[in-house]
Amino acid sequence: MSNKRPLLRQAAAALALALSCCAIGGAHAAATITIVNTNAPNIGFNDPTPVQPVGGNSGRTLGAQRLIAFQQAADIWGRTITSPVPVRVAASFEPLPCDADGAVLGSAGALEVFADFPNAPKANTWYPGALASKLARTDLATPGEAHIRARFNSRLGLFPDCMPGSGFYLGLDRKAGDQIDLVAVLLHELAHGLGFQNFTDEGTGEFFLGIPSIWDYFLVDIRNNKAWINMKDDERRRSAIGGATLSWNGERVYKVTAQVLAAQPNLMVSGMAAGKAGGSHDVGEASFGPQLGQNAVAGELMPVVDQANGSGLACTPLSPANALAVRGNIALVDRGACPFVTKARIVQNAGARGMVVMENTSDPVSPLGGTDPAVRIPAVRIDKATGQQLKSVMARRSRTSSGVTASLGLDPNKLAGTDLVRRIRMYSPEEYSPGSSVSHYSVDTKPNQLMEPAINTDLLHDVIPPHDLTYPLLQDIGW
Secondary structure (H helix, E strand, O other): OOEEEEOOOOOOOOOEOOOOOOOOOOOOOOOOEEEEEOOOOOOHHHOOOEOOOEOOEOOOEHHHHHHHHHHHHHHHHHHHOOOOOOEEEEEEEEOOOEOOOOEEOEEEEEOEEEEOOOOOOOOOOEEEHHHHHHHHOOOOOOOOOOOEEEEEEOOOOOOOOOOOOOOEEOOOOOOOOOOEEHHHHHHHHHHHHHOOOOOOOOOOOOOEOOEOEHHHHOEEEOOOOEEHHHOOHHHHHHHOOOOOOEEEOOHHHHHHHHHHOOEEEEEEEEOOOOHHHOEEEEOEEEOOOOOOOOOOEEEEEEEOOOOOOOOOOOOOOOOHHHHHHHOOOEEEEEOOOOOHHHHHHHHHHOOOOEEEEEOOOOOOOOOEOOOOOOOOOOEEEEOHHHHHHHHHHOOOOOOOOOOOEEEEEEEEEEEOOEOOOOOEEEOOOOOOOOOOOOOOEOOOOOOOOOOOOOOOOOOOOOOOOOOOOHHHHHHHHOO
16 A cells, blocks of 8 residues: 655755756656646636747747746657556646746645555655656556646736836747746756755755655765765754755766766866965856866966955956956955956956856855856956965055966866765755755755756756756656
């Protein structure tokens, strides 16, 4: 007999908008994914607003185009996974939290979880409904229930208080431009519903109803190499907010990671005055300007100082002294007060060869977002501790020299977004983020992955290697 109970809270992964604004499965992979439209007449998927066809989407109403985009995402997943049981997705467009600068794009998760069902690979372990049904080879869902519940933001870009001008792009051709690619969002949320999510409460570390989820077997804290399944509640709680210290220890993902992820961008610090700051430092690369390559961009590191407290925001044209300091060198600036692209233009105009942005929180390194074709120098972000160390060793610099050399390039011995043994890291920010922490890949993967906690503009509607690591993780848990 199966041990099942509907989730007391829907384990849905919310996306906070952060625009960087080997065949898998074999030829016989196939599953049927059925979309159950739960919208009332004239709203959501039934919105009769006339629209023109766009990017291969032939729908003539807003609702029809939304449904066609959803079917596109469902077909991609249907060609990738295998299951004898059709997967039902209860879906709707409805108002979700948003403001003028950011929005929840969508949320999705399993409606029910099951343990100790026929053919369950692990006893006393929760599996999401769609996966449990596949493994049991029979539909375990409560009669009349879907396996997945998915919601998407109906107000996005259509109202002045919900990211005006940044609505969903409904085309199927990956040419979203400044809009948000709905198919990519749909692929992301369907993956959550299929099982790319944890049912353990990351905020408390408590197993759901005292039973671990299959996810807990693969989460490993890098600091002690201990799996979540073997931790106590408080250990799991602290592990979820450990910074860049949580990895996925699944064989399927590990085997193909090197096929998908690129070398880690880094800042190499050297020179007579480098002291303890010398060596390689991980960085978050900018979405604007030239991408880092094997031919590093190097120069003396020189801090911009334009604030009374000794920091440098570089939000207005540099003074003659600051311009002289950064000319032909790498400029170190502080985060805050203006967009990253503004800082980059300012130091570029002053003659800098590159820019390093120092984080102002204790969060792990993450990429620099923004778009500006006028930026022609590379830019990266470093964490707060590294920035403070660099400022300390440069305290006795001259007006034109620090004695600290900065080289912006790639570390060929490390893959972007992985730990020291090349396991992909999971998203575990210093401050717990409900719906995002733990159930996503780290934000510093390169190239960007579908299952990061935010949708990036360069996704390819792919869920398999050599472009993406979403399906290998689902294979690890049983797909």
